[in-house]
Amino acid sequence: MDVFDGNKFLNTVLLLITTLIAAKLISSFIIPKSRKRLPPILKGWPIIGGLHRFLKGPIFMLREEYPKLGGVFTLKIFHKNITFLIGPEVSAHFFKAPESDLSQQEVYQFNVPTFGPGVVFDVDYSVRQEQFRFFTEALRVNKLKSYVNQMVTEAEDYFSKWGSSGEVDLKYELEHLIILTASRCLLGREVRDKLFDDVSALFHDLDNGMLPISVLFPYLPIPAHRRRDNARKKLAEIFATIISSRKSSDKTEDDMLQCFIDSKYKDGRPTTESEVTGLLIAALFAGQHTSSITSTWTGAYLLCNKQYLSAAVDEQKNLMEKHGDRVDHDVLAEMDVLYRCIKEALRLHPPLIMLLRSSHSDFSVTTREGREYDIPKGHIVATSPAFANRLPHIFNDPDRYDPDRFAVGREEDKAAGAFSYISFGGGRHGCLGEPFAYLQIKAIWTHLLRNFELELVSPFPEIDWNAMVVGVKGKVMVRYKRRELSVNQ
Numbered sequence: 001m002d003v004f005d006g007n008k009f010l011n012t013v014l015l016l017i018t019t020l021i022a023a024k025l026i027s028s029f030i031i032p033k034s035r036k037r038l039p040p041i042l043k044g045w046p047i048i049g050g051l052h053r054f055l056k057g058p059i060f061m062l063r064e065e066y067p068k069l070g071g072v073f074t075l076k077i078f079h080k081n082i083t084f085l086i087g088p089e090v091s092a093h094f095f096k097a098p099e100s101d102l103s104q105q106e107v108y109q110f111n112v113p114t115f116g117p118g119v120v121f122d123v124d125y126s127v128r129q130e131q132f133r134f135f136t137e138a139l140r141v142n143k144l145k146s147y148v149n150q151m152v153t154e155a156e157d158y159f160s161k162w163g164s165s166g167e168v169d170l171k172y173e174l175e176h177l178i179i180l181t182a183s184r185c186l187l188g189r190e191v192r193d194k195l196f197d198d199v200s201a202l203f204h205d206l207d208n209g210m211l212p213i214s215v216l217f218p219y220l221p222i223p224a225h226r227r228r229d230n231a232r233k234k235l236a237e238i239f240a241t242i243i244s245s246r247k248s249s250d251k252t253e254d255d256m257l258q259c260f261i262d263s264k265y266k267d268g269r270p271t272t273e274s275e276v277t278g279l280l281i282a283a284l285f286a287g288q289h290t291s292s293i294t295s296t297w298t299g300a301y302l303l304c305n306k307q308y309l310s311a312a313v314d315e316q317k318n319l320m321e322k323h324g325d326r327v328d329h330d331v332l333a334e335m336d337v338l339y340r341c342i343k344e345a346l347r348l349h350p351p352l353i354m355l356l357r358s359s360h361s362d363f364s365v366t367t368r369e370g371r372e373y374d375i376p377k378g379h380i381v382a383t384s385p386a387f388a389n390r391l392p393h394i395f396n397d398p399d400r401y402d403p404d405r406f407a408v409g410r411e412e413d414k415a416a417g418a419f420s421y422i423s424f425g426g427g428r429h430g431c432l433g434e435p436f437a438y439l440q441i442k443a444i445w446t447h448l449l450r451n452f453e454l455e456l457v458s459p460f461p462e463i464d465w466n467a468m469v470v471g472v473k474g475k476v477m478v479r480y481k482r483r484e485l486s487v488n489q
Ligand code: HEM
Pocket: 132, 135, 283, 284, 286, 287, 288, 290, 291, 294, 350, 351, 352, 355, 356, 422, 423, 424, 425, 426, 428, 429, 430, 431, 432, 433, 434, 436, 437
């Protein structure tokens, strides 16, 4: 090798080294930048990650981590990444994204053995969408009007069994009344009038078969799951008999069962008996505990906040002056004060504390402080009504029961746009039963306010964080005395 060749070699090596250094420098700009945009990761233990934190209670974890990490962070549990999006500034995509980007099917799979085959999370999104159309049709205003009459009758019958005065566990009473009402409006007259005890017992087994462990291992061979599967089979038999007898008698009823029997897919195919049973179970699971918990919290808050109790009673008097004793859909729709009292109880205590999706494409969010994060596909994405509903930059003095925060002029539920208040979720998968739930709770409280003086005699209830649908812990003892509210009282 001569000198010239030696220089050429040296130059080539230098060029190579310079190129490598430049590439390294460029990549160090690009790669760490993209790493920097990943959400912060909550520190956890080797292998199990943050499992222990999550099991101790997701809300406690959020309370500790949100002030440190902000509204977007990732919790690793084993090999899974769960990214939290807390607050309306970052949760909009959670609610609005199409199913192809953020889906429910995988994360809500644990419902399949309970709801049964061929419905909701056991079917493709296109079929599920059609089944949700059946729900929407079954919950239209014209249907709700007839459900309300049944709700009012059920409440009258139920409370007619109370004495002239006494003490009751309000939680137990409202749970039972709501099972009866749901049974009448959703499952139908046959179940409500003849098969109530049998069907309630089977639903009880279904309920007890949905445990926290079922979320991870829905088919684990444990006694609770076996009882669940037997109950599901027996319910299918009972409903098959009811459906075929309705079909053969040509009689139609005003209930959700009838709507589901009459529903047809776009291609003209009618629903099968098994699908109708599954959809009814799904409706009961979506609406029963959520509504009974909310009616109990509403009562507990009203009885501890005399100012709102008397505002709600005054509203009843005004409506009685206007409509007499009539209580129907349109009268309930006029109850703004009661509406706000329920809505505020539900803000403080949303029964579904955590909503989940599975992400199928990368997306970015920007926090209200202006930080941008990229959430990679493959993450589970979570938001929390229980935590987000108490964010102090949205809700003034957020732990205080203050139904007037929703009144005209304040409207804190819209302070930061559509996803400020998320007890019913929102966007693409917002609750389809919200009007039904309000009507049911209003019908119950209208009856109680008009016919009883009530006093809470046990301490203000605590939250039962261990339940799948988070509700009220222990008894809620109430002393009642019959009265007849009159306009001039
Ligand atoms: C106080 C009572 C209720 C509360 C707090 C509540 C809450 C919710 C929430 C948070 C979601 C969204 C879930 C998600 O985004 O993952 C939801 C969805 C749903 N709810 Fe409700 N719900 C209530 C009552 C009802 C009732 C009475 C029914 C039916 C009779 C019902 C039927 C549904 C259905 C079908 C969906 C699914 C909508 C979809 O995915 O497109 N809910 N509910």
